[in-house]
Amino acid sequence: MQKILVVAPSWVGDCMLMQPMLLRLKQRFPDCRIDVLAPPWTVLLLKQMPEVNEVIVNPFPHGALQLLARYRLGKQLQASHYDAAYVLPNSLKSALVPFFANIPQRIGFTGEMRYGLLNDARKLDKEKLPLMVERFAQLAEATCDEIADAIPHPHLIVSDEARQQVLRKLDLTLDQPVAIFCPGAEYGPAKRWPVQYYAELAQQLRAQGYAVWLIGSPKDKEVAEKIVSLGNPSVRNLCGSTDLSDAIALLSCANLVVSNDSGLMHIAAALDRPMLAIFGSSSPQFTPPLSDQAQVLKLDLPCSPCFKRECPLGHFNCMMQLTPSEVGKHAIAILEKQK
Numbered sequence: 001m002q003k004i005l006v007v008a009p010s011w012v013g014d015c016m017l018m019q020p021m022l023l024r025l026k027q028r029f030p031d032c033r034i035d036v037l038a039p040p041w042t043v044l045l046l047k048q049m050p051e052v053n054e055v056i057v058n059p060f061p062h063g064a065l066q067l068l069a070r071y072r073l074g075k076q077l078q079a080s081h082y083d084a085a086y087v088l089p090n091s092l093k094s095a096l097v098p099f100f101a102n103i104p105q106r107i108g109f110t111g112e113m114r115y116g117l118l119n120d121a122r123k124l125d126k127e128k129l130p131l132m133v134e135r136f137a138q139l140a141e142a143t144c145d146e147i148a149d150a151i152p153h154p155h156l157i158v159s160d161e162a163r164q165q166v167l168r169k170l171d172l173t174l175d176q177p178v179a180i181f182c183p184g185a186e187y188g189p190a191k192r193w194p195v196q197y198y199a200e201l202a203q204q205l206r207a208q209g210y211a212v213w214l215i216g217s218p219k220d221k222e223v224a225e226k227i228v229s230l231g232n233p234s235v236r237n238l239c240g241s242t243d244l245s246d247a248i249a250l251l252s253c254a255n256l257v258v259s260n261d262s263g264l265m266h267i268a269a270a271l272d273r274p275m276l277a278i279f280g281s282s283s284p285q286f287t288p289p290l291s292d293q294a295q296v297l298k299l300d301l302p303c304s305p306c307f308k309r310e311c312p313l314g315h316f317n318c319m320m321q322l323t324p325s326e327v328g329k330h331a332i333a334i335l336e337k338q339k
Helices: 012-028 040-046 067-078 093-100 132-139 160-169 195-207 218-229 244-251 263-270 324-337
Strands: 003-007 033-038 054-057 084-087 105-109 120-122 178-182 211-214 256-260 275-278 294-297
Touching: 003 012, 003 093, 012 033, 012 040, 012 132, 012 263, 033 040, 040 054, 040 244, 067 093, 084 093, 093 105, 105 132, 160 244, 178 195, 178 263, 195 211, 195 218, 195 256, 195 324, 211 218, 244 263, 256 263, 256 324, 263 275, 275 324, 294 324
Parallel strands: 003 033, 003 084, 033 054, 084 105, 105 120, 178 211, 178 256, 256 275, 275 294
Antiparallel strands: none
């Protein structure tokens, strides 16, 4: 049996985009066991992927070297006798644990000059592989092999039992069709559609008979409270009230998801829910929502995408000029198709 360790990315959305790569490894090595070394906030997502055998918590904060601690973890993992390690992040630090674990095959892109730490270090052709999901998928192939023409979309399944359990836990019902907003984005404010715009859209959808739920992390709770306070007393603010597993179950209930470019956007896409994905400072040419049910909304301004955490020009036009009335037209069009 082939034993594989995958060093996962740091972001929830990137971990979702990793799934087709895991599936490809299962196709190449049908009897393999895949363990994933991943940050603690991604564990509940990875446990819902059937390709994953075990999740090993990566305890190192973003940017922290902690060389001795990485050495100790590597030596602990050496006892598992992995045959291969696939290192998805491009940092030098991320390649240390597989090296210290003395895993015979250590595969990844060269990244931060990782020759030696990786013994199958590949040069990334960004033009040939523009999408992150393609880059991950290429690592699952043999050194010189091309990726498949059609990479499968990430895919999650939520059982009806799991869905009902979370609805009962949060005292929610499906008496009305549900629109779910994901108003947060971990990377920074430049990726977030304005709070007052979400509030106006919520009013439009409530007038059409839809229940509106707000989902996100505890960091998004204050933003969500503002959406409720701006004329939406019946909107449910669930930000900070759910773990990631709960959020996945709730997203599976949605007739419509409206989301910034975030991890929850990629999860909603993997659940194949009808979605409007709002892009401003980031680009759908790199990390689009991978679902035929997802529609990207963005303005092709000369200054975007800038990939900055905050608008460097101070006007935030990439989001401010994407008005609630415009987004509302697309939302209503999606919902009309479901009637």
